[in-house]
Amino acid sequence: MASHLPKRDLEKVGMGVTGACVVLVTLVVCALIFMVAQKGLSSFFKDGVDVVGFFTGTAWDLHNTDANGMPFTGALPLIVTSFAVMVLSTAIALPIAIGSAIFAVEIQPKFGQKVFQPLIELLVGIPSVVFGLIGFYVIVGAMKAIFHVPTGLGILPGSLVLAIMILPTITTLAIDALRAVPDSYRQGSLALGYTRWQTIWHVVLRSAAPSLMTAVILGMTRAFGETLAVRMVIGGIETMPNGLLDAASTITTTLTTSMAVYADGSVQNDVLWSLALMLMGMSLIFILIIHLIGKKGGDRA
């Protein structure tokens, strides 16, 4: 059909069809952001949930209500747990990911490309419930045996599971970042008498730093938003955690357990949307940071 059209019209059809796809996706994303924001804010504006109390209160209980008939909506325990899990898992995964990326690019490039990278990509493909399952049976069991705690659930096993999950994200991006460093930098450094490690430490890592930062932040984004694997090992109790092996609950895991329980439009449901809004806000902030890093790196180059 299209081939009978004059060329200029054909070009317009092509641009229209493909443009429509882009517009559709953009509109859906805008609708998503708008709806989550609207639902999330309605708890504060419509139901009169205290904003300050939401961010600083430590009592979270949607099931019971206080004297005014409002559920307890202090989300600080969830926020603290979410951040604790994110920071801890990144701290565990970071040295391992960067180290293996360095090995796969600088020390054994051929092995890195042919063997190591496919293996790491396999890790990306493992579903998060399977990570959770292994965490539930192996890591939680190990926690019980090592630290002699009754349940073994908590922030530490959650972070360990997450660390394994974000490991491939950071590693593959770090590998790309290191590969993008021009070879002439390495040769120049080696010609000056630097050893390989000095070259890696002072030259390669230094010049790949912005991209490595981006890799780490994308890993953190994934850790912050991951749901089911964490849910299976963290215990799911919405109180302020007293330690790393104390059952806790993150923002995402609370959503998983409570979302289907409360009817659309109820205070409880709206408060859960406020949590979702916070998750969305965090990922927007992460994207912003990545853009800022990209801009800064671009300016320097």
Added chain:
Amino acid sequence: MSSIEASQTAQAASLQTAAAEARRAKHIERAGAQDRIATFVLTAIVAFVMLLVVSMVAYILYQGIGMLFHPGFLTEASRANGTQGGVAYQLFDSFYMLFLTLVISVPISLGGAVFLVEYAPDGPITKIASTAIETLSSLPSIVVGMFGFLVFSVNLGWKYSIISGAVALTMFNIPILVRVIQQALEDVPQSQRDACLAMGLTRWEATIHVLIPAAMPAIVTGIVLSAGRVFGEAAALLFTSGMSSPVRLNFLSLNFSSPTCAWNVFRPGESLAVHIYKIYGEGSPQAQEIVWGTAALLMVCVLMFNIAARVVGKMLAKRMTAE
């Protein structure tokens, strides 16, 4: 007098050079040692990571592979809320939802990627679009699931259904696919584009007849790999496709509005991953066997997607270059 002084100075100087020499030797030695230690540590890290991956995969397969050959596990419906019987319906639902997801997401992603790579006028609209896609890719899947629940299940009245799940998965899949296809198109040499345009082809014709075929191996590899990701996704499905399959499904029925018709997209469905989440905490040994069997089944499927992606991509590439 002066000769003694001179010899003393000479002696001091030579001592100084010797000391400097020694310092330098020490420095080089230290740098060399650091280099060796670093290499050792890095090697150890990689060995650890590889051991971790291999042992994880092996552990899952070891725990669950026996169940896969258990008669009825792959062919029977689940009973007693999933703690007995097989996972036949979950397996079917997983593939059915994957199929629907790909049917919706591949054309949209292809169009979007072509626009961004080939047309994309420099300007605010393109910038907004690529930022939107980036945003979608970094949103937690639970948020996508909640949005799907609100819009499709509640507002559109689709309730817990296969189609709600497939649309939620589409939103999760599109950013992945767009990026892969974009990459594939960008990797086609600029000279091919120039040649097409020089021959008088429009950009649309060039894209359809030259660029997409040239990028096809990478596109197919990307689609199959993304299919593996979609296949294991659960968080976005909890509130959209639901956590249960009908007790009885009729695969021969063509009455698409019947709740027992397997092909009815408005019936609830449960993927393998959701099934694991639903019953992982059940204590009975039978349920545990089913959980591990399901995990092994998921792993086998993901491995197959991985292998298929590579094989098909290579085959297509070979066919294209051999001609």
